[in-house]
Structure formats: structure tokens, C-alpha cells
Amino acid sequence: MTTTKFLLDESRMPRHWYNIAADLPVALPPPLHPGTMQPVGPDDLAPLFPMELILQEVSTEREVPIPEPVREVFKLWRPAPLFRAHRLEKALGTPAKIYYKYEGVSPAGSHKPNTAIPQAWYNAQAGIRKLTTETGAGQWGSSLAFAGALFDLDVKIFQVRVSYDQKPYRRALMETYGATCVASPSNETNSGRAILAERPDHPGSLGIAISEAVEVAATHDDTKYALGSVLNHVLLHQTIVGQEAMLQMEMAGDDPDVIVGCTGGGSNFAGIVFPFLGQQLRGGGKTKKRRIVAVEPAACPSLTRGKYAYDFGDTSHLTPLVKMHTLGSTFTPPGFHAGGLRYHGMAPLVSHLKQLDLIEATAYTQNECFAAGVLFGRTEGIVPAPEANHAVKGAIVEALRCKAEGRSEVILFNLCGHGHFDMAAYSNFHAGKLVDQQYDEKELAMALAGLPSVPA
């Protein structure tokens, strides 16, 4: 059986990120200040982010240059390979062609360093010496820790307590890179203390950890905050994935009919999708119409079951309000293994595109997704991260549809990370102990009923 791998020469690694804001048919609704409910300006964000990142957040320029020092670090693992999944196609007996972009080649094992490196660099350029952030299972935290090590920044990471206690291995990775991990909720912030006062054994959540990290940055002049997904500039940084994939699909002589990505906050999905979608938006009727499919966990289905509304990004309501598909900021997803997809909201850009019917969304349970990941590992050799298993599942569903319809479509998906840190979850899956926990419908209804009211 042939292996077909498409590698770009380093000289062809993109020099610009692609900003989909330049090509949107309808402008993105602005973020609102949590006090005034008025659109936030760059100055409102200045306590949290360096100005270069704020300008990227609001930019409508189509191309944003990637700084040379950032590209130099990217060369440690980029350009990332794109593969044709011949062995998976054969196992499925599908006439479809399946391609995957593999982002697990980074030192942190996922796509997250694509934004961690530029965020650390822009902060270092602005004279910042300390960063705070939050992390769940630790993919984002370990990526920012890696970036901090390379640009000599102190990184403090509020890690959701249940992960801090139960998954010490990614914490060890963060510490190996020199970062400090704190279990959240913690006693280091007002947000954390308030929650611990109510419930000393609180297991934590991403929303709470965001509140803590934001509070520390907002109250310390020498400290800024970094977020691993959701925001426009984070999605912008991930577009290098799709830009490379476009060049690699050209090498392959194929053009995707369907593009699949998993969605938690939306960044790896945006990374692979936006450059292709932008081409279509600019081309009008002249460009091939591609289906774009977001795959989310059935236990945290913001795009498929959430409400498109203004909501807070965190639990303590310190962040601006953004318009997004949300399950409500008080919603706590059940404890499934794809920690990177356990977030109540969704990137405003991804939500906006869903609202404009430019993308589709679907949801699968974790057992279906792990079964897909195991098949992928046994055929293609790479064992995917639990998050990436959702994209694998989505691609397999499309390939089997092609088989049923006798169509030879071209399917492209983003394999956003390897599963080497997540073998405990595979262990449970093999032992038949992986439960498809469902969220509580009443809790969801309450969380949605509690969405903030925003003047029209």
C-alpha cells in the first residue's frame, strides 16, 4: 500500500495569516463592554493584551504578516505534513478520497503552538514578562508554557482542578517548560476565593479558570493574559494550517468537496477552514462550493443546541460579552475526555458563519468518536487526541455517505493533535468503561434562560 505524504518546502511556509474578516458578507457583531453594554474599543482590552494583538483582533485587513522570529520557531515543526489516508479509505471501502492535515507534529503534540508562539512573541516585544492563562486537560497550557520558555516569559496557568488532580502528566509537561500551574478555583484571586467560599471542593471549570487568569492580568501591570481559542486573533493565527493545506491540496491535484474539523472554542476548525472559505467568499459563484462541517461533542453541543446570543466568556463575568452560540456561561459540561472541547461557548467568527449558513454543524458521542480514532490508529498509524477523534468521526461519516451514494468526493480534515497524553481515555474505551455522559437538559434550559439581556 502506497503512502502519500505532501510536504511543503520551508520556503513555501506562509508569510501572512489570512483574516476572514476582510471577506465576510456581513460584519461580525462587536464585543460589548460588560459594564456599559457598548462596543468595546482597543483601550478597553489594553489591560489584558498587548496592542499588536488587539489590533489583530479588530483588523479587517485580509493579510496579516507573520513576524520572522515567529516563523523561525514554527520551523521546528512546520510546514506540517498532509497525508492521503489510503489505508483508512481501503478499510472503509469508500470511493471517497480522504486527506488529513496533521498538526500533532509540534513539540506540544497539537495545533495550539500555532497561536501560543505569536502571542508570546508579541507580548515579549511589548516588554511584558509575565503571562497568565487557563487550561483544562492542558493542551493549551503546555503550548503556552513551551512558547514562554522560548521567549523567556514567566507563564502562570490556572488549570481546572479536576484535570490538575487527575491528569498530572500534562502538568508535568507545563512544569518541564518552566511554567507554574495552579489548581483552579484557587485562593489567588477574588473570583477563585468567592467560588471556594461557596463550595471548597469545587472541581473547577474552564469558565472559572478564565476568570482567575483574566483577574490576575487585569490587576497586575506587568502581566497580560493569553487565550488559546475563541478570539479573532487566535483563529487568525491558526489559518497557517489551512493556507498550507491549500498548497498541499494543489500538490495532490485535488480540491476538497467537504472539509471537516472538530470544534470546542473553534480555533483548529477555523485554522483549516477559513482560507478555503475565504477563497469561496471572494470568488462568488465562480469558485467551487465546498461543504464545511464542524463536529462537536454531543455532551457539549454549543453549535447544534446552543443559542446564538451575547454571552460572557467566563463564569465570573469579567470578560466582554460576545455574540456566539452558547450553552450559557453557567453551564457545566459533563466530564468527557475531549477536554479541549468542553467550553460553553464558541468562537464568534465560527458562530457568525454558522448563522450565515456558510458552515454546517453536527455532534457525536465520545464512544463513537473513540471507535473512529481506534480505526484511524490501526490503519493510518497515528493515534489521535480525543478532540481530533471528532474530526476523524466526521470524516468517516462523510466517506461512508460517499460509499452509499457511490460518489468519489474529496474529503479533507484536520487531525489537530496526537493522543499520546490521552491513553488513559483509550484504556477506558478498551475496557468498555467509557460512558457517554449526557448533559442535564434542565441545567441547559436554566443556563440559557440566564443569558444576559443586551439592549438591541
Next chain:
Amino acid sequence: MTTTKFLLDESRMPRHWYNIAADLPVALPPPLHPGTMQPVGPDDLAPLFPMELILQEVSTEREVPIPEPVREVFKLWRPAPLFRAHRLEKALGTPAKIYYKYEGVSPAGSHKPNTAIPQAWYNAQAGIRKLTTETGAGQWGSSLAFAGALFDLDVKIFQVRVSYDQKPYRRALMETYGATCVASPSNETNSGRAILAERPDHPGSLGIAISEAVEVAATHDDTKYALGSVLNHVLLHQTIVGQEAMLQMEMAGDDPDVIVGCTGGGSNFAGIVFPFLGQQLRGGGKTKKRRIVAVEPAACPSLTRGKYAYDFGDTSHLTPLVKMHTLGSTFTPPGFHAGGLRYHGMAPLVSHLKQLDLIEATAYTQNECFAAGVLFGRTEGIVPAPEANHAVKGAIVEALRCKAEGRSEVILFNLCGHGHFDMAAYSNFHAGKLVDQQYDEKELAMALAGLPSVPA
């Protein structure tokens, strides 16, 4: 800071393995039959291995072709990158140039698939449907499981019980690839039952697990055995590492003065070293003389403290005797984290080269090695496997010597795997809980006194 990565085009991936037996100044002492103490012939090995691998084991041809189907699978991750460690050099303040070949890019995260894939392929070609092997922490077992999945072989892995119980994550990886893991000593073999009868809670050892895997293969016609290191054909398969590195060093315009590798059974060391050493052996005085340094754990120091003598490869004495540096087949190394280096013996070829003074050997404790690995992770971004930390430590020692001597030597080392499965060990290191266990001198003396007597 610049990143310098040397990538070979797929078209330049080697088509032959390099066999150092063709260039040895003195022939390798033959393996002996455990019953007759006479040199073993190919037929003696036929119950364990397919004939193609046996012929490779005894071949003196300089070039052995790599089968095309094996090269196709290698393309999933090969050619593997070679990096200049600019950031590490800067942190050390050394005038030396440090290069590293990175083998952690394989789906199993280490160099082991370089031999697992051809071993599985040759067995499949010979009509074999079942393989047995042993594994400690699981790097080798997961690699053979991966290879078995691609060539549709049932793989049964005897995993040292202490690892089976304490490190379930690599076991999960083996099971994800469809292999079966059995804790060793087990009740499935005479070797295992004999040991359990004496001590029901025996923690196991690689020597015992080898006995069990060999016994199953020897007593089942449809089953063969596969070994992940030590044997000539295994080292042969790893030479693709050094052959690629030679081409990449040419691209870099540098020629190594010192080559460093870690040694357990000897396969990753041989892989990077043999092609360079062969060039030197063939060139006589005309070729640059390079220093070649094997780095082993101070707690299992076969090359630096063992005896060069005929010994068994396993505990139950089912294997042929080979002449090697050995601590005695009854020696049990203390439980340090570099599981891949916990073996009483050493590859006969590596031992022979040491005996001929063609290579040097040195030993470091695990805390020194982890400290080196942490520095490497913080500067170069890749967190090494505990085994690879020994090579990192060796390279750093050479670089600091260059600094002290004011010499700008070229150092090359093999970074044979990433540490993503080994973060528990890093966790202990960060917590100051990593103990430098020393072996028992009395036990070593007894094990050495008990070496088999072999007629001269």
C-alpha cells in the same frame, strides 16, 4: 534566533540498510547453541524467525535492500528531521555546534518502528500470522503492535509486570493498535509458571519476558518471535537513521567530531553510529577519525561495568549465548525510568566495537539525565524520552568540554524518542522525588560469577 532543520526529500530516503559486518576488522564471535555450546546455524533459529531475517542476522553483505512495502510505510514519518540545536548551544555558551537527529516523529514516538515494520513485513511475507515479543515500559511493544496493525499480524506482548501495573498508558497504545498484552511472569508459559511458583508476586524483568515470548514462538508453528534490540538484524534496520543523518550533515556542510547515542540493547546507538563508523573503517587513515560515545545509565552499566563474555539473553536460558558486555542474566537492574535501557546485556556488535576500542562508553545517573532533558525541552522545545535524556546529557558534557577547551567541535546525537508517555517521571523529577537508585554490588558480583562457562 534561527531554526535550522535539515529535511531530506522522500526520494533520498535510503534504499539499503548498511551492514557493518562487511567492514569489521575482526569478525564478530558467533552465537552458541545453549545445549551444544557450538555455533548456531540458520536452522537453529528457524523456530523463532523467518529465514529472511536469519539471513540478515548472519549476512556480511555491506548493503541489504530495504523492501519497497517497508519504505512505503516509513514514508508515514521518514525521512526524519535533523536539527542544529542553536538554542541549546546558546544556553550552554559553547563554541561547539550541536546537531540532533530526531526519531520521535514516528507514530509510536520513538525509533523502534524502524525495525518493527520490516520485522512484521518479513514475517507476513513468510506466511506467519502471529508474533510474540516482550516489552518493558512499552516503546518496543507499541511499535511492534503498530507494525502488526499495518501488516495484519496478531501480536502478543509479554509486558514486565511492574510496567503492566504501573504504566497502563503504553499498554493502552498497544491495545489501540490491536495487540494483546500479558503481564509477565504469566501462567501462559513454563518459564512464567516456574517463576510464579517460586514467587507469586514477582515484578518481572525483561529477561523473563523474553523467555516467555521465545517459549511461545518455539512451541507454536504459526508463531514467530520478534526482538526490539540486541540482534544484528535489528541493529541493521536502525542504520537508516545514520544513513539519513550522513546526508543531512552533508547538507549542513559539517562533519561530526563526536557522535553520541544512548545504549540499552544498543539499537538506536548502532542506528546513528554504524554508517559513520563504517565509512571510517573503510577509509583507513584517509577518513576523519570521529569519537563515538555510548551513554548508559549508571544503574545498569553493562558497557562500563559489565564483563565481555558469552551469556544468555534471557533469564530461563532459552536463547543462544552471545558474546557481549553483560551484567549477568540473573542481574536485576533497579527500577529507574529509562525502561528501554534496563537490560543486563548489550548488542554483540556494540560490545565487539567497544572491545576493539572503536567506541567509548560512559554512564550517568538518572537525575543528571533528567536535568539535561529539561534544559533541552526549555531550549529546543522537544521533551525527550528518559532514554534519550542520556544522549542529551552525553552531548551536553561534550559541548561543555568544548567550551572549557575553547574548541568548536561538531557534536551529533540521536534523540531517539519524545517523552510524552513518560511525564510521570518528569513529574517526580520536578517534585525532587526522583531517586538515583544504585544497583547492588554484591548482586552484580554474584551475577557475574554465575556467567556460563564456555569451552575456549
